[in-house]
Amino acid sequence: MNKPLFIALDYDDQEKMWLFLNQLKDKQGLHVKLGMEMFYQYGPEIVRDLSAKGYQIFLDLKLHDIPNTVKRTAHQLAALGVYCTTVHALGGKQMIQAAKEGLIEGTPAGKPVPKLLAVTELTSISEEVLKNEQHCSLNLADEVKSLAHQAQEAGADGIICSPLEVKAMKSEFNDDFMFVTPGIRPKSYQKDDQARVATPGQARENGSTAIVVGRPITQAADPQKAYEEILKDWSKNDAK
Numbered sequence: 001m002n003k004p005l006f007i008a009l010d011y012d013d014q015e016k017m018w019l020f021l022n023q024l025k026d027k028q029g030l031h032v033k034l035g036m037e038m039f040y041q042y043g044p045e046i047v048r049d050l051s052a053k054g055y056q057i058f059l060d061l062k063l064h065d066i067p068n069t070v071k072r073t074a075h076q077l078a079a080l081g082v083y084c085t086t087v088h089a090l091g092g093k094q095m096i097q098a099a100k101e102g103l104i105e106g107t108p109a110g111k112p113v114p115k116l117l118a119v120t121e122l123t124s125i126s127e128e129v130l131k132n133e134q135h136c137s138l139n140l141a142d143e144v145k146s147l148a149h150q151a152q153e154a155g156a157d158g159i160i161c162s163p164l165e166v167k168a169m170k171s172e173f174n175d176d177f178m179f180v181t182p183g184i185r186p187k188s189y190q191k192d193d194q195a196r197v198a199t200p201g202q203a204r205e206n207g208s209t210a211i212v213v214g215r216p217i218t219q220a221a222d223p224q225k226a227y228e229e230i231l232k233d234w235s236k237n238d239a240k
């Protein structure tokens with residue numbers, strides 16, 4: 001698989017989501033991210049509908065609870081056949097391990113186990129917020145790295161972080177450990193509520209495994225054009 005670009009389908013209504021998807025070319029195998037907003041409204045059915053149409057799904061529910069609850073929830077999610085899903089790394093190693101066990105136990109025989117990604121520090125968190133509101137004694141880069149190691153030790157397949165942190169820590173992890181990075185903003189696009197951003201090209205150069213892009217595509221006047229431009233910057237130099 002080429003390095004994926006997940007389009008974040010952050011809509012309040014599935015009609016809008018389908019309208020958006022139907023105007024894109026080359027829909028087969030497209031990578032999409034479904035988050036809490038859609039899942040809490042439409043439930044597992046929306047995942048099955050997208051899956052039946054051939055979309056590769058990143059189900060981003062950011063589980064964060066006691067290990068038993070997370071394990072049982074992950075067990076349920078595994079049956080949906082998504083490509084990957086998320087927990088918060090701050091839930092601790094025992095919780096991440098429990099999520100992994102739930103995914104393995106809940107995956108139907110012969111199907112791939114969904115990849116488990118641990119969210120380190122949300123890309124909306126700045127150095128100031130980390131220090132003054134989360135009262136963290138580490139700087140952002142070190143905190144993300146520490147959470148990444150913790151996640152790997154607990155059995156996660158990868159992490160969510162900003163593209164800005166990837167370069168400095170990538171060499172400390174196995175080649176197949178995934179660095180999935182939201183906080184993607186094309187040059188001259190506004191940051192919105194994101195604090196730690198980079199362009200698709202910078203994410204590629206820094207070593208991101210996959211990128212997640214929402215508003216710069218979904219809110220664009222011409223979503224197909226925006227998608228193609230972002231994809232071009234992200235996949236430059238990829239073997240054809």
Ligand SMILES: O=c1ccn([C@@H]2O[C@H](COP(=O)(O)O)[C@@H](O)[C@H]2O)c(=O)[nH]1
Pocket residue numbers: 008010033035119121122123124160161182183184192194212213214215216
């Ligand atoms: O640290 C994180 C974790 C998840 N996200 C999600 O990615 C998309 C980004 O959307 P944009 O519109 O491109 O900002 C969104 O669904 C977030 O929930 C993140 O941004 N940061």
